[in-house]
Amino acid sequence: MTHPNASTAFAEVVVDELVRGGVRDFVVAPGSRSAALAIAAARHEDVALTVLIDERSAAFFALGIGKETGRPAAVLTTSGSAVAHLYPAVVEADTGRVPLLLLTADRPPELHGVGANQTIEQSGLFGTSVRDTILLGPGEHDPSAHASWRAGVCRGIDAAVDGPVHLNLAFREPLVPESDDGRTRDRPFEFDTSGRPDGARWLEVPPQVTETAVLGDRWTEPERGVVVAGDAPHIPLEAINRLAAALGWPLIIEPTAGSRPAQAISTAHHLLSDPELAEWLRPDVALVIGRVNLSRPVTAWLAGVRRLVVDSRITRPPDANAELASGWPVIERLGPRDGAWRRRWLESETVARGALDAWLDGAGLVEPRIARDVAAAVPPGGVLLAGSSMPIRDLDLAMRPGSVKVLSNRGASGIDGVVSTAFGVASVLDGPVVVLTGDLALLHDSNGFLVEPRPDVVFVVVNNDGGGIFSFLPQVRQTDVFEQVFGTPHGRSFEMLAAFHGVHHRRLVEIGPQIEAALGTGGTWILEAVTDRSSNPEVHRELTRAVVTTVKGSVER
Numbered sequence: 001m002t003h004p005n006a007s008t009a010f011a012e013v014v015v016d017e018l019v020r021g022g023v024r025d026f027v028v029a030p031g032s033r034s035a036a037l038a039i040a041a042a043r044h045e046d047v048a049l050t051v052l053i054d055e056r057s058a059a060f061f062a063l064g065i066g067k068e069t070g071r072p073a074a075v076l077t078t079s080g081s082a083v084a085h086l087y088p089a090v091v092e093a094d095t096g097r098v099p100l101l102l103l104t105a106d107r108p109p110e111l112h113g114v115g116a117n118q119t120i121e122q123s124g125l126f127g128t129s130v131r132d133t134i135l136l137g138p139g140e141h142d143p144s145a146h147a148s149w150r151a152g153v154c155r156g157i158d159a160a161v162d163g164p165v166h167l168n169l170a171f172r173e174p175l176v177p178e179s180d181d182g183r184t185r186d187r188p189f190e191f192d193t194s195g196r197p198d199g200a201r202w203l204e205v206p207p208q209v210t211e212t213a214v215l216g217d218r219w220t221e222p223e224r225g226v227v228v229a230g231d232a233p234h235i236p237l238e239a240i241n242r243l244a245a246a247l248g249w250p251l252i253i254e255p256t257a258g259s260r261p262a263q264a265i266s267t268a269h270h271l272l273s274d275p276e277l278a279e280w281l282r283p284d285v286a287l288v289i290g291r292v293n294l295s296r297p298v299t300a301w302l303a304g305v306r307r308l309v310v311d312s313r314i315t316r317p318p319d320a321n322a323e324l325a326s327g328w329p330v331i332e333r334l335g336p337r338d339g340a341w342r343r344r345w346l347e348s349e350t351v352a353r354g355a356l357d358a359w360l361d362g363a364g365l366v367e368p369r370i371a372r373d374v375a376a377a378v379p380p381g382g383v384l385l386a387g388s389s390m391p392i393r394d395l396d397l398a399m400r401p402g403s404v405k406v407l408s409n410r411g412a413s414g415i416d417g418v419v420s421t422a423f424g425v426a427s428v429l430d431g432p433v434v435v436l437t438g439d440l441a442l443l444h445d446s447n448g449f450l451v452e453p454r455p456d457v458v459f460v461v462v463n464n465d466g467g468g469i470f471s472f473l474p475q476v477r478q479t480d481v482f483e484q485v486f487g488t489p490h491g492r493s494f495e496m497l498a499a500f501h502g503v504h505h506r507r508l509v510e511i512g513p514q515i516e517a518a519l520g521t522g523g524t525w526i527l528e529a530v531t532d533r534s535s536n537p538e539v540h541r542e543l544t545r546a547v548v549t550t551v552k553g554s555v556e557r
Helices: 007-018 035-043 055-067 087-096 145-162 236-247 275-280 296-302 340-361 367-377 390-398 419-428 439-444 446-450 468-472 482-487 494-501 513-523 537-554
Strands: 024-028 049-052 076-077 098-105 134-137 164-168 213-216 227-229 252-253 287-291 306-310 322-324 326-332 383-386 405-408 433-438 458-461 504-507 524-530
Touching: 007 035, 007 145, 007 164, 007 504, 024 035, 024 287, 024 419, 035 076, 035 287, 055 076, 055 098, 055 419, 055 446, 076 494, 087 098, 087 164, 098 145, 145 164, 164 383, 236 252, 236 287, 275 296, 275 537, 287 446, 306 326, 306 537, 340 537, 367 390, 367 433, 367 458, 367 513, 383 390, 383 419, 390 405, 390 537, 405 439, 419 433, 419 439, 419 446, 433 439, 439 446, 439 458, 439 494, 446 494, 458 504, 458 513, 468 482, 468 537, 494 504, 494 537, 504 513, 513 524
Parallel strands: 024 049, 024 076, 076 098, 098 164, 134 164, 213 326, 227 252, 227 287, 287 306, 306 322, 383 405, 383 433, 433 458, 458 524, 504 524
Antiparallel strands: none
16 A cells, blocks of 8 residues: 555554554544654544544543543644643543543654754653553655554553553654655655454454452451442442342442442441441551542541452552452351341441431432432433532432442542543443533533534532632631632633533523533533532531431431
8 A cells, every 4th residue: 555655644544553452442632743643544444533732632532432441542742842731631531540642742752952943852751650651654665664653552551451551653744645845855665565364463462361369367257347449440340249149248439439339338437437337447457459449437437447459559558457459359168157247337328328317318419419319310321420529429428329320530539620530431431421520520621622623521510719628628727818829710701601601501400401401402501500518518527426326316226
């Protein structure tokens, strides 16, 4: 096959090998140096192409695809500062173990170090946050060049199985198939660039090895144990449920694990806020799966317990009471359980859940109730994406057990990228997407609404005019500067923001019916729930007091 020039051949081979490796979703931010890549992706019949003018939003859009599908999407940028805008999503993909491919166009070697425009040192820019950095190109008139290009792409796809990979691709002019500037003519690239027959990859897929670790008697013999699960990429909820059931231990599970199954304890935050109940419910051992960090009462309670931690992202135990598992826990033998310990937890959960729901039902449109009812309103087959500050915490302390799928960017726990991540998820999901986010997070990523085409998403925005989480932190006592540097009231109108971007806007009054109506209508919606930031901490304290008082008065201890 003849290509108009070497850069076109290079780009078309890269895109073709990505598609052969299972990469179908390409997110493009416009630019000149990346022109050959963008054209090749746009013209490939098996590519789903999305365009975003903001590179940071484009990267989070691709991240959302990776979170939902488990396979990498490719984000394409031009050279220079455009590449740096990918870094926030790279950090989240790294810490959250989300597959992601960064395709950054670069100037060729002869333009580095000579003051060429839009030229920075892109190789190594992401440091240890990427699984690999692969340098390819520029296109050369060499009959064997395409073999190294295809091999490099395969290497990148394989490395991106659980995190970001950087493919830095150098391009010489001309950057388009037919140049008409009179200066950048190039001879045709006449060498064969065909891939393997029948659409196969250039390199075979390496075998995947799953490591397991047998749970010894000292972990399985104690009657009084708990399984606590949080953000655990690549660990199916079904496996966690089976393990807890086999051990006969209660299961405390944060929404970041992906859902909250029917048999899970949903009120641990409140139960363990009380010292007496926390001691009464203290286990002898705990099996901690993934990253557990949403509830301070839960993490403080766990810190005093001997525990086995299953999380391949960490390299050393967090404290003296913890050990790291060498693989997924497997039970070889287990003696009989009398079930009294588990019944203690389940009885406490039943009473606490009833008290929690009763209090929220009479509390009006407060933030924990919004979280509970938004989760309940997501239809089967849908996804709830939660902002990583107060929204995911409110889900943790108020969400009922059920089957709704929950996603959240909690790898590095930043608020950035929530709009773009949601659209990325919606672009590959055959089902509804609902977002629960704070006002600052939505404003922070409002450029995400510039995506074309724009998928249908319903955003429920909790607008307390500022950074609500800081009211729960010690900073709140610095009253002379708190509002200026922490509360940061913005005073912006979400109705005007919606009008600017051409999306629907309503004030939220009846959560379930309004979400149902928005999903039924289609399009992008902002449902705005206005709350009071100053009273929100006391709302949370009153809710916990009501739960604790009811449990201590109703459960025999």
